[in-house]
Amino acid sequence: MNWMVLLIFTQIFFGAIIGLYFWNLLHNQHVQRISIDKESKKELEQLRKMNSLSLSEPLSERIRPRTMEDVIGQKDGILGLRAALCGANPQHVIIYGPPGIGKTAAARLVLEEAKRNPDSPFKSSAPFVELDGATARFDERGIADPLIGSVHDPIYQGAGALGQAGIPQPKEGAVTHAHGGVLFIDEIGELHPIQLNKLLKVLEDRRVFLESAYYSEENRQIPNYIHEIFQKGLPADFRLIGATTRRPEEIPPAIRSRCLEIFFNELSHPDIQLIAKRAADKLNLEVPQVCLEKIAEYAKNGREAVNMMQIAAGMTIAHNEKARRIGLAEIEWVINASRLVPKPNRKVQAKPQIGLVSGLAVYGPGRGVLLEVEAAAVKSRHGGSVTITGIAEEETMGSSGRSITRKSMARGSVENVLTVLNRMGFSAYKYHIHVNFPGGALVDGPSAGISMAVAVCSAILRRKVDSGIAMTGELGLHGQVKPVGGVAAKVEAAAEAGAGRVMIPRENMQESLKHNEKIEVIPVDTLREVLELALLPEENAGDGQESPSFSTALLDRSLSARSASSRVRKDS
């Protein structure tokens, strides 16, 4: 009997303990729930409060281009974007150009424009997904990849019910979100090389395949949609628009070869003035032309012009709330307060000079610039020498992850030029020749060939160079002018620098250059033609170490010798 009582007592005791345990568990859960609800209510209230508060829209947003026509100074770039994306067969695109010149603005608008074409495969609901290549850094463990997508493996904390059941969960990335539309990757050149390679695979397959060590085809617990994703991939059929401030050669060739490459120009002074004027109009402020010119002198791009105008407007209103006109004093205050330096605005020389030539170069992603070449020549009884100054011999581009080093070939090009001049009878080897590139830019070398030759000839002959003519072209050992890159940008730069004529290699001549209204484009084949056009007649010569008659005779002799030999070659 006693043992029965003991058994019942033990059962009641353990029953009470288990009951207490579960009661405690439920109680804790209840308390936890209440505190989570309380916390959530507090945070939600805070979030609503924050959402209801907003400052005025930044001016840069207010004047953000709303249509393609609002994008200023990028006629060719816009044309290229439209051709690539607004037709029946849209293509991937990379837009090159310096910061703040409208690349993002144009990219954001082009899809809307494409949708208006009834033949376009983009539906009205086609998404535009934007990703910043500089912040979407590569995660080696693949836990989170905002670009390609990732798999949440069940080992990770918080993997939820599926995770607890040992099921890997695929998470879509930007490539899938952009399915059927456009994926815009700003600063695409900053993506990790592995990300770029993965992106290439997606462009190829138009699907994205995810992997997980936790996935098994045999696992019947895994839902069907996850089986389908692992076996057939996620859809990722989109058109890519990449924008970068890097040069084309810094972007992997594999991605470049799949994209149409479009170049946006640095904005000209009138373009920047127009952007600044629009900004002032948005603020309902008058702005005199002199202020716009000042802004254009300092602002390197559209964004800087808008920012300068915004600060100047703030200053104006701070001084006098009713003021409706921005003055030069405010613009100058912005320039001084922001420690801005004026942009180099290289112009051709006003007067012809001996040994000074307006060459042309390209820097950055396709921006042409005037490149002055200076030469001096002093005759020596004991044999000549060559000195080259002002060149950056080597330039490293890109970040430590992916950098390339370019070496200047200027030194070799000068040797080339001297060989040609010696062959033409200029006896360059008898002179101490000094070639200088003021400004210390990286001079590729070959494309400055004819500029260097003209500068050295001018220095030897003491004949002035026509200051209204700019030139670009590689010089062959036999005096032929060979084609070079970036000619359109160089012609543009020559016109901007105030040159009336520009000489380019005949092989670079294009139909569009023939009809350039701003500058006369002259195609040339030989150094002889170049010298005839660039060196001014004798009466303009300065006082020189060689007598004018000597120099004229020498040039004429060498030119006629060249033409005679070329005639012989042609005849034979």
Ligand SMILES: Nc1ncnc2c1ncn2[C@@H]1O[C@H](COP(=O)(O)OP(=O)(O)OP(=O)(O)O)[C@@H](O)[C@H]1O
């Ligand atoms: N060509 C332009 N036409 C009109 N507005 C421009 C132009 N370029 C820049 N802006 C102004 O500057 C702002 C920034 O331009 P945007 O973001 O398009 O430049 P971006 O070339 O993409 O620069 P980043 O490489 O730094 O992203 C725009 O919102 C606009 O107000």
